[in-house]
Amino acid sequence: MSFTRCSTRAFASARPLRRIDSVRIAADIPPAGSEPRVESPWRRFAAEFAESRMALAGLATLVVIVIAAIAAPIISPQNPYDLAQLDVLDSKLPPGERSSATDRTYWLGTDDQGRDMLSGIFYGLRISLAVGASSTVIALAIGLAMGLAAAYFGGWVDALIMRIADIQLSFPAILIALILLAVLGQGIDKIIAALVTVQWAYYARTVRSSALVERQKEYIEAAHMLGLSRARIVLRHLLPNCMPPLIVVATVQVAHAILLESTLSFLGLGLPITEPSLGLLIANGFQYLLSGKYWISFYPGLALLLSIMAINLVADQLRDVLNPRLSR
Amino acid sequence: MLAFTIRRLGQSAFVLVVMAFIVFVGVYAIGDPIELLVNPQADTAERIRATAALGLDKPFAEQFISFLGGAVRGDLGRSFVFNVPAIQLIFDRLPATLELAGAAMVIAVILGIPLGLIAGLKPDSFIGRAIMAGSILGFSLPTFWVGLVLIMVFSVHFGWLPPNGRGETTLLFGVPVSFLTIDGLKHLAMPAVNLAVFKLSLLVRLTRAGTRESLLQDYVKFARAKGLPARRVIGVHVLKNILIPIVTVIGLELGSVIAFAVVTESIFAWPGTGKLLIDSINQLDRPVVVAYLLVIVTIFIVINFVVDVLYSLLDPRVRLGQAAAAH
Numbered sequence: 001m002s003f004t005r006c007s008t009r010a011f012a013s014a015r016p017l018r019r020i021d022s023v024r025i026a027a028d029i030p031p032a033g034s035e036p037r038v039e040s041p042w043r044r045f046a047a048e049f050a051e052s053r054m055a056l057a058g059l060a061t062l063v064v065i066v067i068a069a070i071a072a073p074i075i076s077p078q079n080p081y082d083l084a085q086l087d088v089l090d091s092k093l094p095p096g097e098r099s100s101a102t103d104r105t106y107w108l109g110t111d112d113q114g115r116d117m118l119s120g121i122f123y124g125l126r127i128s129l130a131v132g133a134s135s136t137v138i139a140l141a142i143g144l145a146m147g148l149a150a151a152y153f154g155g156w157v158d159a160l161i162m163r164i165a166d167i168q169l170s171f172p173a174i175l176i177a178l179i180l181l182a183v184l185g186q187g188i189d190k191i192i193a194a195l196v197t198v199q200w201a202y203y204a205r206t207v208r209s210s211a212l213v214e215r216q217k218e219y220i221e222a223a224h225m226l227g228l229s230r231a232r233i234v235l236r237h238l239l240p241n242c243m244p245p246l247i248v249v250a251t252v253q254v255a256h257a258i259l260l261e262s263t264l265s266f267l268g269l270g271l272p273i274t275e276p277s278l279g280l281l282i283a284n285g286f287q288y289l290l291s292g293k294y295w296i297s298f299y300p301g302l303a304l305l306l307s308i309m310a311i312n313l314v315a316d317q318l319r320d321v322l323n324p325r326l327s328r
Numbered sequence: 329m330l331a332f333t334i335r336r337l338g339q340s341a342f343v344l345v346v347m348a349f350i351v352f353v354g355v356y357a358i359g360d361p362i363e364l365l366v367n368p369q370a371d372t373a374e375r376i377r378a379t380a381a382l383g384l385d386k387p388f389a390e391q392f393i394s395f396l397g398g399a400v401r402g403d404l405g406r407s408f409v410f411n412v413p414a415i416q417l418i419f420d421r422l423p424a425t426l427e428l429a430g431a432a433m434v435i436a437v438i439l440g441i442p443l444g445l446i447a448g449l450k451p452d453s454f455i456g457r458a459i460m461a462g463s464i465l466g467f468s469l470p471t472f473w474v475g476l477v478l479i480m481v482f483s484v485h486f487g488w489l490p491p492n493g494r495g496e497t498t499l500l501f502g503v504p505v506s507f508l509t510i511d512g513l514k515h516l517a518m519p520a521v522n523l524a525v526f527k528l529s530l531l532v533r534l535t536r537a538g539t540r541e542s543l544l545q546d547y548v549k550f551a552r553a554k555g556l557p558a559r560r561v562i563g564v565h566v567l568k569n570i571l572i573p574i575v576t577v578i579g580l581e582l583g584s585v586i587a588f589a590v591v592t593e594s595i596f597a598w599p600g601t602g603k604l605l606i607d608s609i610n611q612l613d614r615p616v617v618v619a620y621l622l623v624i625v626t627i628f629i630v631i632n633f634v635v636d637v638l639y640s641l642l643d644p645r646v647r648l649g650q651a652a653a654a655h
Binding site: 255305 | 346351353461465468472476477480484491584587591625628
């Protein structure tokens with residue numbers, strides 16, 4: 001018995017999604033008489049997703065951006081944090097200008113310290129995406145636990161958790177984050193803590209509402225009949241079926257988290273200047289904007305815009321594909 | 329109805345006290361303002377005197393109690409930097425913030441609702457798709473970056489609009505406002521547009537979704553079957569029914585616009601409360617930070633309260649649902 005349990009758990013990572021789709025397809029089975037379709041859930045999902053060209057373009061952009069962020073140390077012409085590589089004589093050069101000392105061309109110009117903007121953007125993307133993704137994962141885990149606990153225990157646990165979430169959601173995220181950062185101070189761990197605090201309530205609410213709906217369904221009843229343990233029912237049956245709306249919320253929230261981090265960093269409350277994220281790069285260029293040196297702020301902002309837009313396009317399509325009310 | 333209002337009022341008061349505690353505890357963890365305020369060459373005796381003068385030597389509990397007592401009387405301490413009452417500083421700057429937030433909301437509403445309606449009525453047309461693509465762009469644009477691009481284009485490149493400040497103000501009922509003079513309007517234009525972009529996108533999506541949903545409802549089909557002109561069906565039957573959620577969201581978003589004004593004010597050096605907050609955080613001016621946060625939180629709680637009560641007046645299901653849940 002214990003052996004089978006171990007082996008099923010080993011495949012747990014691959015299983016949940018498959019189960020979601022089989023549930024969806026079960027709901028979509030055409031009435032008797034029409035031809036049965038044999039199609040893998042993943043392929044069906046991919047086909048539905050690919051129906052929107054905008055979404056595909058978004059996904060492609062996102063892939064390129066993520067690769068650029070991961071490969072930043074390899075593809076960057078310069079290490080922007082290594083002061084020895086910077087040449088002050090090359091400071092504030094416009095895009096396309098060549099370096100005075102070496103034969104390097106600065107395609108997107110340089111900032112006030114002679115840092116190559118293209119390299120700065122690659123490294124900045126790395127930090128922005130990492131902060132956005134890690135805060136989303138932590139918030140997702142906390143929100144998931146809170147939402148499942150609220151739906152499962154009900155009563156005062158539910159009332160307490162959802163009241164806190166309600167109160168928090170009645171304030172805009174930026175205000176909560178400002179209060180927290182005014183309290184905590186600067187630093188990468190602090191900004192992640194602030195972003196997690198801002199986000200968890202969305203997940204808790206989403207998980208709770210879908211868990212309450214799923215709990216009433218027959219497959220949960222069937223699992224109870226089989227005499228499965230409650231933990232197993234919650235984790236292996238309830239949880240995977242609550243995932244689709246959560247995936248949609250999480251995608252949107254990654255974009256929000258990145259946007260919020262860059263805003264806070266721009267205000268000087270987020271990350272320290274030693275490792276600039278995109279928001280800090282933009283803030284750094286702001287002081288030179290009025291003298292017409294637009295590129296120091298403009299290009300990091302463009303990179304930020306492209307990342308967020310790509311994520312939003314993917315999220316929009318995911319919502320349409322995963323929404324059972326709209327299923328075709 | 330009265331029971332609902334009273335319960336809701338109690339809840340609001342509770343949230344306010346909790347927020348006051350969090351803000352006070354939190355802000356008192358920020359750095360040591362003495363480092364900033366006292367001359368670095370000052371000797372220990374002078375430092376102790378300055379600490380005592382600001383009340384920073386007392387135990388934490390005592391500081392919190394005197395803070396709460398003061399807060400009830402409307403006294404939130406004196407600014408360390410400006411040496412005037414913090415609350416006065418906030419109220420001096422508040423009209424500028426409210427004017428900016430109001431202007432942004434007006435822009436978002438007068439553009440957002442018609443555009444959303446068009447996109448909802450013709451979802452598959454070129455214009456409908458273009459509006460939706462624009463709203464995704466609006467959602468994705470970082471507010472602060474849009475501000476920079478606006479300055480880059482309209483101030484640096486064309487030189488049409490001033491990049492910072494509030495311009496000439498006139499008194500309206502004793503409150504200085506910018507929107508009554510040409511110079512003031514020029515200063516107001518870019519910050520207001522900047523702040524409006526996000527809300528505009530939100531309103532477009534909301535109106536579009538509401539329109540699409542209500543077009544499928546029986547009463548709209550019936551109105552059409554009756555042979556009413558399209559203008560009347562859309563103007564009366566569709567619009568009236570989607571306005572309830574839209575009005576609610578506008579009410580709630582007004583608070584969020586005030587909070588987001590922090591960013592816009594910092595970019596355009598608009599002399600409002602948001603810029604004051606950022607400056608105060610950087611200067612460790614605790615009383616001003618606390619006063620700002622409390623005033624904004626209070627504004628929020630009042631807005632949420634009013635919207636909830638209005639909503640329950642408009643839609644009886646809300647208060648009945650709450651009463652049923654309470655039993």
